[in-house]
Amino acid sequence: MLVRIFTEAGTRIGYGHLTRCIALYDEMVDRKIKVKIIIKSDIDVSKILENRKHEIINWLDFECLKNKLNLNDFAIVDSYIATYEHYDLIRSESKQVLFIDDYGRIKYPNGIIVNPALDIGNIDYSYFSKIQVHFGPKFIIIRSPFTNMRKASLRKDVQKVLITMGGTDFKNITSLIIDSICTKYKNIKFEIVVNSTLLDKTKNTEQFNNVRFHSNLSADEMANLMYNVDLAISAAGQTIYELITVQTPFLVIKTAENQSNNINSLLKYIPKQKALFCEENNFLDLLKKNFNHCISFNYRSNVFENMKNTIDGNGISRIIDLLLKTTKYTDIYIRNANMKDMLPVFELSNKDYVREYSKNKGRIDLISHQKWFSDVLSDPLSAFYIVTNSTDDFLGQIRFKMEDTESIISISISDKLRGKGKAKTILDQSLANYFSTHMSVNEVIAYISSKNIPSLKLFASLGFKYVSQKDDIEKFIIKRGDYFEN
Numbered sequence: 001m002l003v004r005i006f007t008e009a010g011t012r013i014g015y016g017h018l019t020r021c022i023a024l025y026d027e028m029v030d031r032k033i034k035v036k037i038i039i040k041s042d043i044d045v046s047k048i049l050e051n052r053k054h055e056i057i058n059w060l061d062f063e064c065l066k067n068k069l070n071l072n073d074f075a076i077v078d079s080y081i082a083t084y085e086h087y088d089l090i091r092s093e094s095k096q097v098l099f100i101d102d103y104g105r106i107k108y109p110n111g112i113i114v115n116p117a118l119d120i121g122n123i124d125y126s127y128f129s130k131i132q133v134h135f136g137p138k139f140i141i142i143r144s145p146f147t148n149m150r151k152a153s154l155r156k157d158v159q160k161v162l163i164t165m166g167g168t169d170f171k172n173i174t175s176l177i178i179d180s181i182c183t184k185y186k187n188i189k190f191e192i193v194v195n196s197t198l199l200d201k202t203k204n205t206e207q208f209n210n211v212r213f214h215s216n217l218s219a220d221e222m223a224n225l226m227y228n229v230d231l232a233i234s235a236a237g238q239t240i241y242e243l244i245t246v247q248t249p250f251l252v253i254k255t256a257e258n259q260s261n262n263i264n265s266l267l268k269y270i271p272k273q274k275a276l277f278c279e280e281n282n283f284l285d286l287l288k289k290n291f292n293h294c295i296s297f298n299y300r301s302n303v304f305e306n307m308k309n310t311i312d313g314n315g316i317s318r319i320i321d322l323l324l325k326t327t328k329y330t331d332i333y334i335r336n337a338n339m340k341d342m343l344p345v346f347e348l349s350n351k352d353y354v355r356e357y358s359k360n361k362g363r364i365d366l367i368s369h370q371k372w373f374s375d376v377l378s379d380p381l382s383a384f385y386i387v388t389n390s391t392d393d394f395l396g397q398i399r400f401k402m403e404d405t406e407s408i409i410s411i412s413i414s415d416k417l418r419g420k421g422k423a424k425t426i427l428d429q430s431l432a433n434y435f436s437t438h439m440s441v442n443e444v445i446a447y448i449s450s451k452n453i454p455s456l457k458l459f460a461s462l463g464f465k466y467v468s469q470k471d472d473i474e475k476f477i478i479k480r481g482d483y484f485e486n
Helices: 016-030 062-066 084-092 173-182 196-201 203-207 219-228 239-246 257-269 283-294 297-307 315-324 339-349 366-378 423-437 453-461 480-485
Strands: 002-009 034-041 054-056 074-078 096-100 112-115 133-135 160-164 189-193 211-214 231-235 250-254 275-277 333-336 382-388 394-403 406-413 443-449 465-470 473-479
Touching: 002 016, 016 034, 016 074, 016 315, 062 084, 074 084, 074 315, 084 096, 096 315, 112 315, 133 315, 133 423, 160 173, 160 219, 173 189, 173 231, 173 283, 189 219, 219 239, 231 239, 239 250, 250 257, 250 283, 257 275, 275 283, 283 297, 333 423, 339 366, 339 394, 366 382, 382 423, 394 423, 406 423, 423 443, 423 453, 423 480, 443 453, 453 473, 473 480
Parallel strands: 002 034, 002 074, 034 054, 074 096, 096 112, 112 133, 160 189, 160 231, 189 211, 231 250, 250 275, 406 443
Antiparallel strands: 333 382, 382 394, 394 406, 443 473, 465 473
16 A cells, blocks of 8 residues: 655745645654655755655646556645646545645545644535545644644743745745844844745845844754744744644734635634734835734733644644544544445444443334434434444444534444444544534533443543433533643
């Protein structure tokens, strides 16, 4: 088995796609999965891809693309320029495909969509089967060096500021910041990250004693730089998620229209966050005013508190799990139920160990079950998931029933998995799917028999809190916010 990652980098596109694809690549190497990056680029990416298996070709050429596909292999596509036809060809000639999308660029063919943003706002994925779209803090792609460096506190005064406007900065915003900010705040040290081309263009600014340039930084070097500054000025791309993870406050600048969703979702999680758009008529005046505000300890401390626990850094692992239809080192997949699952669910529901802890302990007759099953499938307030392996063998079921902003969960797992430590993975994955596709649900409720010790421990392990008890049934609740912080 091989996983091919199709992406691009370029003068106007930058390095953002490639950076997060490298993060996915490294995770698969750690799992001992064979992987290769296929990249279209008009800039030199050899240093970034050093020691990683890759091929620099124009994979947007259909004949070239066909030669790179195999029905036994998996594919990830992270692109701003591929067409529907490219995606459809990759889908049809791969075992499974996962699309990274930032702003609903096109309507994708059947597969898995991951939008690695805090929220998707008004992006319309309604044409897709709900379970195939994943987004939110749990799916943000963060390179491992950044998850290992989180600030514990802030300095009272700003001594160092990081400036990073993306890999290409084709609008030359870095120079504007140097002229309007760096020259005015001579008591602050400015660490400016640029590519090698921009480095040559900015040589004349070396006359400033408070400016230092960095180019071709490794992930470890960039993480260390973020950790050691007091504030950052950043474009609204992938870098803002790394800054949130390290917990370094920043002023964000939208440099492209496709960054709008990043900023809108950012403001939902960090309401006091300062954001600018470089195309505004009075951009320089706003830049000076907002920078002066952002260096205050009050602003930085407020933003710092909002950043805590927003991104756990495990998004890469979850995305690879989705692609392979597995969870780490297992073979578990969760999909929507259909009528073919009626009989397996019936047989599982009548197992002695399932009936023992059910509210109704009597046997279920097939005719009643058929009607119930059909009603649940057609109920818009119900979500019905089936647990399988990669060959679609039935291994269990999870149901959610929505009532206003709450939802009641029930779960039963095949005896093939009992005692194998898979239940937490199944419950976690189903909650991630459900919360990500039912944004109006604020909490999930579980009713568990007080005699069912394994289930009590299972739900508690994922953050469910005990609320009350009636007879021998205990009530547990997990809130959306608490789940995504766990």
